[in-house]
Amino acid sequence: MKLPAQSRYTLAADLSICRLLNGMWQVSGAHGAIDPARAVDAMFAYHDAGFTTWDLADHYGPAEDLVGAFRRQFAARYGAERLSEIQAFTKWVPSPGPMTRPIVEEAIGVSLRRMGTACLDLLQFHWWDYADPRYLDALRHLADLRDDGKIRHLALTNFDTDRLAIIAGHGIRVVSNQVQYSLVDRRPDSRMAAWCMEHGVSLLAYGTLLGGLLSERFLGRTEPNSAELNTASLRKYKQMIDAWGGWGLFQELLAVLKRVADRRRVGIANIGARYVLDRPAVAGAIIGARLGAAEHIADNARALNFALDADDVAKIEPILAKSRDLMRIIGDCGDEYR
Numbered sequence: 001m002k003l004p005a006q007s008r009y010t011l012a013a014d015l016s017i018c019r020l021l022n023g024m025w026q027v028s029g030a031h032g033a034i035d036p037a038r039a040v041d042a043m044f045a046y047h048d049a050g051f052t053t054w055d056l057a058d059h060y061g062p063a064e065d066l067v068g069a070f071r072r073q074f075a076a077r078y079g080a081e082r083l084s085e086i087q088a089f090t091k092w093v094p095s096p097g098p099m100t101r102p103i104v105e106e107a108i109g110v111s112l113r114r115m116g117t118a119c120l121d122l123l124q125f126h127w128w129d130y131a132d133p134r135y136l137d138a139l140r141h142l143a144d145l146r147d148d149g150k151i152r153h154l155a156l157t158n159f160d161t162d163r164l165a166i167i168a169g170h171g172i173r174v175v176s177n178q179v180q181y182s183l184v185d186r187r188p189d190s191r192m193a194a195w196c197m198e199h200g201v202s203l204l205a206y207g208t209l210l211g212g213l214l215s216e217r218f219l220g221r222t223e224p225n226s227a228e229l230n231t232a233s234l235r236k237y238k239q240m241i242d243a244w245g246g247w248g249l250f251q252e253l254l255a256v257l258k259r260v261a262d263r264r265r266v267g268i269a270n271i272g273a274r275y276v277l278d279r280p281a282v283a284g285a286i287i288g289a290r291l292g293a294a295e296h297i298a299d300n301a302r303a304l305n306f307a308l309d310a311d312d313v314a315k316i317e318p319i320l321a322k323s324r325d326l327m328r329i330i331g332d333c334g335d336e337y338r
C-alpha cells in the first residue's frame with residue numbers, strides 16, 4: 001500500500017511527517033500486554049505502509065526502547081542510510097524541580113541512548129505547574145541542546161495559549177504543540193489555532209478517535225461500564241464525553257457520522273480523523289497503535305484519501321452545537337492536567 005502525497009506535511013524545512021502519526025502510549029502497559037518482538041514487527045508494517053512518524057514519551061513504558069530496537073533492525077534490514085525515513089518524536093515530562101543544564105542534558109541523554117540515535121527528531125516538552133516558572137529554564141536549555149545538535153526541533157505538549165505567547169515572547173522557537181483535539185474536544189478552535197496560525201506553530205492532535213470510542217464498535221451501544229472500558233485511553237475519553245454532553249448526545253454524533261461515512265464509503269473513525277486534519281494549524285493527528293495486538297493500518301489510510309465537503313460538515317455541526325463548552329468547564333488545552 002502506498003499513501004498519497006497529501007499524507008505528508010512539512011513540519012519544518014528539514015522535517016516531513018506522515019499526517020497520521022502512530023501513537024505509542026498504547027505500548028505503555030495501560031492498554032493491555034505488548035510483546036516487544038511482535039511490536040517491532042508491527043512497526044515495520046506501519047512504516048512500510050507509509051506511516052513513518054511515531055509519537056512517544058519518556059514515560060510510555062518501553063516505547064523509547066522499542067524505537068531503539070526498531071531502528072537497529074531497520075538499519076540491518078534496509079541499511080543505515082535509510083534511517084532518515086523514520087521520524088520519532090518523544091516527550092520529556094519531568095517531575096517538578098530545578099531545571100539546570102546538567103539535569104536537562106541528562107534527561108535528553110537517556111532518550112538518545114534508549115532510542116539509539118545521536119539526535120532527537122522532535123522533543124516535546126510538558127510541564128505540570130505554570131506557577132513554577134522554571135519551565136522557561138528547561139526550555140532555554142533544550143533550545144541550547146537543539147543548537148548543539150542533540151535535538152533537531154523543539155516542541156511542546158499540553159501548553160495553553162497564554163503560555164505559548166509567553167514562551168514566544170522569550171524568543172524560544174517551537175515548531176508544534178501537541179494537544180487533545182477531536183470532534184468532541186474542540187477547545188483548540190477557541191483561541192489556540194488562531195494563535196498558532198499567526199505565529200507559525202503547528203498543532204499535533206491526540207484523542208482524535210477518543211481511544212476507539214469514535215467508531216462503529218460503539219454505535220448503537222448502551223453506555224459502556226467500567227469493565228468494557230478496558231484501556232486507559234477508553235477511560236480517559238469516556239470522561240471527556242461525559243463532560244461534553246453525555247452518552248446520549250455521543251450516540252447522536254455517531255449516528256450522523258455513520259451517515260457521512262457511508263456516503264464517503266469510509267468508516268466513522270476516518271471521518272473523525274479527517275475532520276481534525278482539516279482544521280487550521282493542524283499538522284497531524286496521532287492515532288494510538290496497540291502494536292502487535294491490534295492493527296488498523298489499511299483502515300486509517302482511508303482517512304488520507306478523501307475530503308469532507310460543506311454538506312458533510314453541515315450534517316455534523318448541529319450535533320456539536322448541542323454540546324457543552326469544554327473551554328468553560330475544563331479550560332484551555334492542557335488544563336485537564338493541571
Ligand SMILES: NC(=O)c1ccc[n+]([C@@H]2O[C@H](COP(=O)([O-])OP(=O)(O)OC[C@H]3O[C@@H](n4cnc5c(N)ncnc54)[C@H](OP(=O)(O)O)[C@@H]3O)[C@@H](O)[C@H]2O)c1
Binds near residue numbers: 207
Ligand atoms: N500529550 C499527551 O498528553 C497525550 C495524551 C494522550 C495521548 N497522546 C498521544 O496520542 C496517541 C493516541 O492515543 P489516544 O489515547 O489519544 O487514543 P486514540 O488515538 O484516540 O485511540 C486509539 C485507539 O483507537 C482504536 N482505533 C484506531 N484506529 C481505528 C480505526 N480505524 N477504527 C476503529 N478504531 C480504531 C484502537 O483501538 P484498539 O487498539 O482497541 O483496536 C486504538 O487503540 C498516544 O499513543 C500518544 O502518542 C498524548
